[in-house]
Amino acid sequence: MLTSTESLPGLTLTSLTVEAPLDHAHPDAGSIDVFARVVTGEGGEGKP
Amino acid sequence: MFLQGGPGSEAPRPTLVPATPPWLPRALQDYRVVMLDQRGTGRSTPVSAARLAGLDPIGQASYLSHFRADEIVNDCELVREALGVRTWTLLGQSFGGFTALHYLSTRPGSLAGAIITGGLSAVRRPIDDVYAATWRIMIDKSEGYYRRFPEDRERVRALSRLCAQGAITLPNGDAVSRERFRTIGHRLGMQGGIEQLHYLLELDHTSPAFAHDLEAALPFGGRNPIYSVLHESSYADGVATRWSAERTMPDRVRDDVTLLAGEHLHRSLFDEDRELRPFAVAADLLAEHEWNQLYFPERLAEAEVPVAAAVYQADAYVPLEFSLETAGLLPDCRTWVTSEYEHNGLRMGAGVLDHLIGLLTGRRWL
Numbered sequence: 499m500l501t502s503t504e505s506l507p508g509l510t511l512t513s514l515t516v517e518a519p520l521d522h523a524h525p526d527a528g529s530i531d532v533f534a535r536v537v538t539g540e541g542g543e544g545k546p
Numbered sequence: 547m548f549l550q551g552g553p554g555s556e557a558p559r560p561t562l563v564p565a566t567p568p569w570l571p572r573a574l575q576d577y578r579v580v581m582l583d584q585r586g587t588g589r590s591t592p593v594s595a596a597r598l599a600g601l602d603p604i605g606q607a608s609y610l611s612h613f614r615a616d617e618i619v620n621d622c623e624l625v626r627e628a629l630g631v632r633t634w635t636l637l638g639q640s641f642g643g644f645t646a647l648h649y650l651s652t653r654p655g656s657l658a659g660a661i662i663t664g665g666l667s668a669v670r671r672p673i674d675d676v677y678a679a680t681w682r683i684m685i686d687k688s689e690g691y692y693r694r695f696p697e698d699r700e701r702v703r704a705l706s707r708l709c710a711q712g713a714i715t716l717p718n719g720d721a722v723s724r725e726r727f728r729t730i731g732h733r734l735g736m737q738g739g740i741e742q743l744h745y746l747l748e749l750d751h752t753s754p755a756f757a758h759d760l761e762a763a764l765p766f767g768g769r770n771p772i773y774s775v776l777h778e779s780s781y782a783d784g785v786a787t788r789w790s791a792e793r794t795m796p797d798r799v800r801d802d803v804t805l806l807a808g809e810h811l812h813r814s815l816f817d818e819d820r821e822l823r824p825f826a827v828a829a830d831l832l833a834e835h836e837w838n839q840l841y842f843p844e845r846l847a848e849a850e851v852p853v854a855a856a857v858y859q860a861d862a863y864v865p866l867e868f869s870l871e872t873a874g875l876l877p878d879c880r881t882w883v884t885s886e887y888e889h890n891g892l893r894m895g896a897g898v899l900d901h902l903i904g905l906l907t908g909r910r911w912l
Contacts, residue, residue: 499628508562509574516628518585521612522620532621533589535581536629537560539574546577546635546658 512536547580547622547634548573549642551665553613553780554772556588557581572896576903577635585621586613586772593772595824607831613772614779615645615840619652626656635906636660637899639892640863641780643667643855644840647872651842654849661902662855663892668868669841669875673781677794679865680808685799687734687862688806695744699804705751706803714751716761723818724803731806732765735862737888765809768821775829777811784839787832789813808862846875853878854905856898859885880905880912 504511518532519525538545550557558567560581565571573579586593593613598606626634635658638646643665650660668676692699706724708714714722730746733739746763749756761767766774778787791810799805813833816826853876857869866883873879882901884891891898904910 506561509560511560513589514625514628515589516621516624518621518624520609522617530585530591531589532585532591532624533583534625535557535560535583537570537574537579537581539571539578542574542578545574 508540510538512538547582547626547636549582549618549622549636549638549645550584551640551642552584552587552770552773553615553641553776554584554587554593554770554774556583556590568893568895569899572899572903573637576907579637580625580629580634582618582622582625584613584618587770595771595821598824598828603827603831606825606828607835610772610775610825610828610832611835613776614837615641615648616652616838618645619649622649623653623656632656633658636662638662638665640665640889643864644780647846648840650849650851650853650876651840651845654845654851657849657851659852659854659906661899661906662853663898663902664856664858664861664864664889666855666857666869666872667841667864668781668783669843669846669872670783671868671871673778673783673785673787673790674794676781676865676868677790677810678796679867680863681791681794681796681799681810683860683862683865684731684734684808684810685796685805687808687860688731688804691731691734691740691743691806692804694740698744698747701747702804702806705747708751714760715757717754717757718820720818720820722760722764723814725807725812726764726766726815726818728803728805728807729765729810730760730763732808733763734806735808735888736890737894739888766811766815766819766822768819771822771825774811774815774819774822775825775832777809779832779835779837782837783841784837786834786836789833841872843875846872847877850877852880852906854880854902855882856887856891856902857881857883858887858889858891859883861889863889 583590643662644667
């Protein structure tokens with residue numbers, strides 16, 4: 499898992515990339531990257 | 547966890563200046579928001595003609611068959627585990643709502659709640675019933691459009707004639723067929739779309755502005771190939787699609803070029819769009835593919851997860867009748883039916899999300 503953090507006005511962005519099997523039923527059949535970004539507002543660190 | 551509409555679109559790129567997506571500031575009052583680039587889109591490994599070029603058509607179809615809601619949910623679970631989160635709340639718009647239904651069917655234990663906007667898809671309904679319903683809705687929306695702008699009917703007829711002559715082209719030089727032109731009706735399913743369509747059609751059809759704005763108004767194109775290749779599979783709940791939208795087109799629509807289409811794919815699209823052409827054979831194979839079942843009524847009935855759902859009275863893509871049926875399958879679905887918005891109500895501001903967070907948290911009574 500790769501992560502990085504960026505700041506924008508009023509926002510903190512934490513990016514992550516996970517490796518996922520192309521076919522979850524057959525994990526040997528190759529993999530792809532899946533990217534997601536966690537967006538946190540000011541003072542939102544403790545929020546669900 | 548925000549599940550984007552589509553399929554085949556990446557998550558919005560967040561910013562507060564201006565608020566993008568417009569509901570983001572409201573969401574951040576209560577939550578941190580996870581934006582997922584659904585597999586094949588955005589910064590996830592992209593689906594592209596270049597990447598598939600090394601595979602034969604069967605290999606391409608097989609590769610592309612792994613980009614439906616079930617695998618997206620598997621990816622979500624990997625992301626959830628990577629973040630060290632035990633449960634989270636879903637926000638699913640349109641296709642993202644379909645994905646949320648699969649999530650509720652298969653992994654309810656990972657969910658604290660689900661907010662679904664224009665995304666309660668038909669469960670255990672034949673795909674042809676869904677497309678037949680959306681054709682009927684598009685006839686109504688087309689007639690509503692011409693009531694508002696009566697002169698546009700002749701304009702559409704004239705432009706359609708030009709399409710038949712090969713005289714309407716996109717900026718990349720692709721000629722637009724009559725059937726493809728008809729899909730400008732996609733705009734009519736969105737808030738403000740009626741006006742956008744009118745302002746497009748009033749342009750001189752030989753101008754670069756018309757070519758570019760027409761390209762932007764067409765739902766299916768090269769930017770998001772998954773959308774064209776897998777759109778019909780979103781409704782394939784244990785069946786093959788076999789070009790359902792094309793097969794269910796009513797004779798009345800076939801005979802009247804002024805009746806517009808929405809998310810209605812026509813097979814020849816893959817021949818006329820140069821960027822989709824490399825996917826044509828795989829798309830044909832996938833149209834015959836017997837897809838696995840995505841939604842399970844008995845498991846949905848056991849999903850003890852609070853759900854708050856906006857169902858739009860005149861939704862052009864996710865028909866009201868099937869949405870209410872699906873809401874009835876869920877044990878705790880707090881359904882808000884409204885005619886105030888079209889399918890893209892979530893993007894209109896904070897209002898829809900505020901209403902649904904209220905329903906989900908119990909701050910607002912049904």
